[in-house]
Amino acid sequence: MADNVKITPDSFKPANNQDNTQKEEIQAPSLTFFQDAVRRLKQNKVAVVAFWVLAVMILIALLAPVIAPHNPNTQNVNYANLPPKIGSGNIPGFTGKGEVAGVVSDRYAASGVPKGTYYILGTDYLGRDLLSRIIYGTRLSIFVAFAATMFDMIIGVPYGLISAWRGKFTDIVMQRIIEIISSVPNLIVAILMLLIFKPGLTSIIIAIGFTGWITMARLIRAETYQLQSEEYILAAQTLGESSLKIAFKHLIPNMSSVIIINTMMTIPTAIFFEAFLSYIGIGIPAPNASLGTLLSDGQKTFRFLPYQMWYPSAVIVLLMLAFNLLADGLRDAFDPKSSR
Incomplete structure (x- = not known):
C-alpha cells in the first residue's frame, strides 16, 4: 500500500510561524515567590478568615481609646456586678436582669443606674465596664506579644546566622550557650525578672524574650547551613562580597519564609504566657487589665456570674486560634511540600 502513495509538492504545506509563536507564549502571568505564596494563601479560606479576624481584633485594640465606651479603670461600687445589657434590654442574654437570692430582677433599676446608661458586657466586682477592660486587655496582651x-x-536571627556562618569553635560555643539558657524554665526566669524589676510590662517582656529567641536561632542556624553551600552563595564569596552583604542580600531573603512562619507561631505562645503570668498574679499589676487578670477575676465569681469569665476566655481562645490557623496557612503557602 505504501508503494502506491505518491508524494507530490502539493503534499507539503508551509508552517504558520504565527501559530507556533502563540503556542510557545506563556499565558499565565509571571509571579515572584511572595506573589505565589500570597496566591496560595488566598486559596486557604480558613487562613483568610483567621487573617481578617486578627485584623479586626488588632484594629479594635489599637483604637481602644476611641472605641471603648468607658474608662477601663473607673470604679463605681454602686454599679458592681451588673449583667450585660444592650439598649432597652430586649435582646436575649443582654436584658440587664440578674438573679439575686433566687429572684430575677432588673439589676440596673435596683442599682439606680440612670436610664439610657448600660454596659454591653456588664461590670466587674468594682463596677468597671467589662467591655472596655477586655478591649484594653487585648491591646496590652497583643503589645506584649509583638514586643x-x-x-x-x-x-535570634543574627545569633543563628553567626553560629552557622562562622562554624567550628564559634558554633560549638554559641550552641552550648543556647543549651544552658533553654535548660532554665520560663517561669523561673519570669520570677527572677520580678525580683530584679518591678512587676509590669518590662519584666514580662524581658522574661518572655529571654528564652523566646532560641527556637528562631536554631531554625536560622539550620537554614544557614543548608544555604551556604548553594552555588549563588559560593559565587558571592568568590566575587569578594563581605559576610554582612551576603547575609542581607542572599541569606535573609531566602530565609524570610522561615522567619515569618516562626514569628507567627511565637505570637500566640507569648500571648498565652503573658495571660498565664497575669492569671497567677505575677503579671500585669492592678488596676491595669490584661486577658490574664480578667480571667483571674472572673474565675473568682464564675459560679454566680459566669459571664465575667466567659467573655475574656472567648477573646483569648479566638486570638490563639486565629494566630495558629493563620500560621498554618502561611506555612503551607510558603512551603507547599509541608502540607503533604
Missing part, C-alpha cells in the same frame, strides 16, 4: 517577638528578630 516579645522582636527578640526573635533582634537576637
Whole structure:
C-alpha cells in the first residue's frame, strides 16, 4: 500500500510561524515567590478568615481609646456586678436582669443606674465596664506579644546566622550557650525578672524574650547551613562580597519564609504566657487589665456570674486560634511540600 502513495509538492504545506509563536507564549502571568505564596494563601479560606479576624481584633485594640465606651479603670461600687445589657434590654442574654437570692430582677433599676446608661458586657466586682477592660486587655496582651517577638528578630536571627556562618569553635560555643539558657524554665526566669524589676510590662517582656529567641536561632542556624553551600552563595564569596552583604542580600531573603512562619507561631505562645503570668498574679499589676487578670477575676465569681469569665476566655481562645490557623496557612503557602 505504501508503494502506491505518491508524494507530490502539493503534499507539503508551509508552517504558520504565527501559530507556533502563540503556542510557545506563556499565558499565565509571571509571579515572584511572595506573589505565589500570597496566591496560595488566598486559596486557604480558613487562613483568610483567621487573617481578617486578627485584623479586626488588632484594629479594635489599637483604637481602644476611641472605641471603648468607658474608662477601663473607673470604679463605681454602686454599679458592681451588673449583667450585660444592650439598649432597652430586649435582646436575649443582654436584658440587664440578674438573679439575686433566687429572684430575677432588673439589676440596673435596683442599682439606680440612670436610664439610657448600660454596659454591653456588664461590670466587674468594682463596677468597671467589662467591655472596655477586655478591649484594653487585648491591646496590652497583643503589645506584649509583638514586643516579645522582636527578640526573635533582634537576637535570634543574627545569633543563628553567626553560629552557622562562622562554624567550628564559634558554633560549638554559641550552641552550648543556647543549651544552658533553654535548660532554665520560663517561669523561673519570669520570677527572677520580678525580683530584679518591678512587676509590669518590662519584666514580662524581658522574661518572655529571654528564652523566646532560641527556637528562631536554631531554625536560622539550620537554614544557614543548608544555604551556604548553594552555588549563588559560593559565587558571592568568590566575587569578594563581605559576610554582612551576603547575609542581607542572599541569606535573609531566602530565609524570610522561615522567619515569618516562626514569628507567627511565637505570637500566640507569648500571648498565652503573658495571660498565664497575669492569671497567677505575677503579671500585669492592678488596676491595669490584661486577658490574664480578667480571667483571674472572673474565675473568682464564675459560679454566680459566669459571664465575667466567659467573655475574656472567648477573646483569648479566638486570638490563639486565629494566630495558629493563620500560621498554618502561611506555612503551607510558603512551603507547599509541608502540607503533604
